[in-house]
Amino acid sequence: xxxxxxxxxxxxxxxxxxxxxxxxxxxxxxxxxxxxxxxxxxxxxxxxxxxxxxxxxxxxxxxxxxxxxxxxxxxxxxxxxxxxxxxxxxxxxxxxxxxxxxxxxxxxxxxxxxxxxxxxxxxxxxxxxxxxxxxxxxxxxxxxxxxxxxxxxxxxxxxxxxxxxxxxxxxxx
Amino acid sequence: xxxxxxxxxxxxxxxxxxxxxxxxxxxxxxxxxxxxxxxxxxxxxxxxxxxxxxxxxxxxxxxxxxxxxxxxxxxxxxxxxxxxxxxxxxxxxxxxxxxxxxxxxxxxxxxxxxxxxxxxxxxxxxxxxxxxxxxxxxxxxxxxxxxxxxxxxxxxxxxxxxxxxxxxxxxxx
Numbered sequence: 613x614x615x616x617x618x619x620x621x622x623x624x625x626x627x628x629x630x631x632x633x634x635x636x637x638x639x640x641x642x643x644x645x646x647x648x649x650x651x652x653x654x655x656x657x658x659x660x661x662x663x664x665x666x667x668x669x670x671x672x673x674x675x676x677x678x679x680x681x682x683x684x685x686x687x688x689x690x691x692x693x694x695x696x697x698x699x700x701x702x703x704x705x706x707x708x709x710x711x712x713x714x715x716x717x718x719x720x721x722x723x724x725x726x727x728x729x730x731x732x733x734x735x736x737x738x739x740x741x742x743x744x745x746x747x748x749x750x751x752x753x754x755x756x757x758x759x760x761x762x763x764x765x766x767x768x769x770x771x772x773x774x775x776x777x778x779x780x781x782x783x784x785x
Numbered sequence: 786x787x788x789x790x791x792x793x794x795x796x797x798x799x800x801x802x803x804x805x806x807x808x809x810x811x812x813x814x815x816x817x818x819x820x821x822x823x824x825x826x827x828x829x830x831x832x833x834x835x836x837x838x839x840x841x842x843x844x845x846x847x848x849x850x851x852x853x854x855x856x857x858x859x860x861x862x863x864x865x866x867x868x869x870x871x872x873x874x875x876x877x878x879x880x881x882x883x884x885x886x887x888x889x890x891x892x893x894x895x896x897x898x899x900x901x902x903x904x905x906x907x908x909x910x911x912x913x914x915x916x917x918x919x920x921x922x923x924x925x926x927x928x929x930x931x932x933x934x935x936x937x938x939x940x941x942x943x944x945x946x947x948x949x950x951x952x953x954x955x956x957x958x
Binding site for chain 1: 816819820822823824825826828867868869870871872873874908909911913914916934935936937938939940941942943944951953955957
C-alpha cells in the first residue's frame, strides 16, 4: 500500500526549540481553520506554544523527511490527560501540514506517540475530542488500535457543517 | 425527604475574592485526599486558585447557609470544556466540606450550575472524569439528569482501592 511505503520515508524525532517556527507553520493554518481542533481560532503564537510544547513525562515531536533537512511535515505531542490519580493516562494531538497529507505523516506521528508514551510509563491513551466529521482521522486512529468509547452529541460547532459530535477514543498501551 | 428539605437551607451565590480562604478550606482536604478529583495531590494554593476561579462565561460560586454569615459549605465552578468549536459545552466541578456532606449541598451546587451555565449560553454540560468509585456523586449526577456516556477503564488510580474507571457524563441544558 502506498501509505505504508510512504510512511517509511517519514522520520519522527523529539522537537527542539529551533523547531518552533516550523511547528507554528503547521499549527497556525489548522488552528485558524477551526475544523479539527477544539482550540480558539484566534489563539496567538505564544498561547499555541504554551499549549503544544510539553515537558516530561510528555513530549513534543516533529515529522521530517529523512535526509531532506529540517523541513517539518507535521508535529505531535502527548501529555498526561489528567492530574493526580488520572496521570497514568496519556492524551495526544497531531497536526500535519496541508502539503503533506496522505503521505503517512499522521500515522507515523501517532505510532511514535504510542511507543514513546508507553516508554514514558503511561498505561493507556485517550483522545477527548476527535471531531466526528474528521472521518479520515477517525478511521486512521481506529486502524491504529483506538476505539470510540463515546460520542458527545453536537459537542463541536464546525465552521462549515455546523454541530457534529466529538468522539472520546481510547486504547491500552 | 430529608435531603430535599435540607437543600432548601442552602444558598448558592457567585464567589467573590473575599471568599477564597473559605473556598480553599473546602478544596484543600479534597485535593490532598486524592480520591475524587484528578488533581495532583500536592497542588499548591496558588495553583488551585488559578484552576478553580473562572471568569465569564464561566463562573465560580459558593454554598452558604442563609442568615448564617459567610461560612462556606461547598463550592463549584463551570467553564467551557473545550475552546473553539467546542466552547458551547460546559464542564463543571463541585466540592463540599466534609462537615456538610449529606445535606443537599452538592445537589444545590449542581442545580445552580446547570441553570447558570444555560443562562450563560452553554448548550450542554459534560463531566470528563467522574471517579467510578465515588458512587454517591455518580448517583446524584444521574438523578439530576446526567447520563454516563462512557467509562474510561482503569483511568483513575484511587489511593485506597487502586484502579477504577472514570465516567464521562453529559446532559443537554
